[in-house]
Amino acid sequence: xxxxxxxxxxxxxxxxxxxxxxxxxxxxxxxxxxxxxxxxxxxxxxxxxxxxxxxxxxxxxxxxxxxxxxxxxxxxxxxxxxxxxxxxxxxxxxxxxxxxxxxxxxxxxxxxxxxxxxxxxxxxxxxxxxxxxxxxxxxxxxxxxxxxxxxxxxxxxxxxxxxxxxxxxxxxxxxxxxxxxxxxxxxx
Numbered sequence: 001x002x003x004x005x006x007x008x009x010x011x012x013x014x015x016x017x018x019x020x021x022x023x024x025x026x027x028x029x030x031x032x033x034x035x036x037x038x039x040x041x042x043x044x045x046x047x048x049x050x051x052x053x054x055x056x057x058x059x060x061x062x063x064x065x066x067x068x069x070x071x072x073x074x075x076x077x078x079x080x081x082x083x084x085x086x087x088x089x090x091x092x093x094x095x096x097x098x099x100x101x102x103x104x105x106x107x108x109x110x111x112x113x114x115x116x117x118x119x120x121x122x123x124x125x126x127x128x129x130x131x132x133x134x135x136x137x138x139x140x141x142x143x144x145x146x147x148x149x150x151x152x153x154x155x156x157x158x159x160x161x162x163x164x165x166x167x168x169x170x171x172x173x174x175x176x177x178x179x180x181x182x183x184x185x186x187x188x
Contacts, residue, residue, distance in 0.1 A: 082186035085109040085123055086146035093125060093139060093152055096164045102130030103162050110186025111144045114179045122155060122183035129162055137162060138180050140173050155180055
């Protein structure tokens with residue numbers, strides 16, 4: 001009689017492996033972190049062998065880049081009571097530019113309601129013109145709402161020089177109204 005074959009040796013447990021899904025997730029996470037401008041360092045663990053708790057995995061750490069202090073000046077403080085001037089109103093004002101002045105608004109404008117006449121707004125508009133540096137003129141109007149059709153009156157010398165709007169001197173509105181200076185401070 002022959003001896004029966006010896007029992008097979010106990011098979012060693014399979015070596016732990018990273019799953020395909022785990023690798024995909026890790027790759028996507030790294031791609032997102034790098035894409036968003038965050039420096040990523042992949043640091044291996046001290047022990048790359050499996051232990052009783054399972055395989056070791058890389059540790060992802062991120063460092064946020066240092067924030068440089070701003071060297072630009074803080075934005076100017078806009079006085080209380082300032083209002084934005086809709087682009088349509090600025091365009092309406094530019095309709096009465098002196099012929100051949102080459103007047104074109106820069107987009108910076110601000111309005112302030114008169115303290116002496118509640119239905120009057122002073123509107124300061126920054127503009128360029130042919131042959132001169134950037135200018136700021138102040139006009140008066142009864143409404144700064146888009147879609148309203150009201151006229152303007154030239155308040156300061158710049159407004160008189162570059163537009164054909166009526167003269168504020170022909171009205172009860174005063175070019176010395178404190179709201180004129182405030183309108184200039186409202187430019188944004």
